[in-house]
Amino acid sequence: MKISVDTGSCVSSGQCVLLAPGTFDQDEEDGTVVLLAEEPSDGEEAVRQAELTCPAAAIRLSGT
Template sequence: MRVSVDAGSCVASGQCVLLAPGTFDQNEDDGTVVLLAEEPPAAEADAVRQAELTCPAAAIRLAGA
């Protein structure tokens, strides 16, 4: 699975960080998403999928999921 984010679309809700903290973080200045791992570990795959579905701005994209 490959993950990409559109920080410009992010509304800084932080749901992705709560669900998959090994893959996502938040920018300290504006709270927008920061991608920590383009290819998250298999153990976090379900959480990353949930983060994509939960994101209110649809700023997370998965490929090969």
Template sequence: MKVTVDTGSCVSSGQCVLLAPETFDQNEDDGTVVLLAAEPPAGEQDAVRQAELTCPAAAIRVSGS
């Protein structure tokens, strides 16, 4: 699994951080998404997929398995 984020599209909702905190964080200045792990651990992959679906700005992209 490979994860990418579009910080320009991010609306700082923080749902990704709540769902997958080992993969996502938020910028302290503006709250936009910070990608911590472009290849998340196996135990967090389902949560990362959920974060992609939940993101109101569609700023998260997941590819691969």
């Protein structure tokens, strides 16, 4: 599984960070998603939940 994020569509809700803090973070200035690892470090299920929970659909998983 490979992870990508679209910071332009991110609405800074932070759900991804709550669900998978080893994979996602938030930019200190505007709160947009920061991808810490292109491969899930929190486990695939946590990253899948982050993708499904993102209100802006800014997280994309491929190779699943």
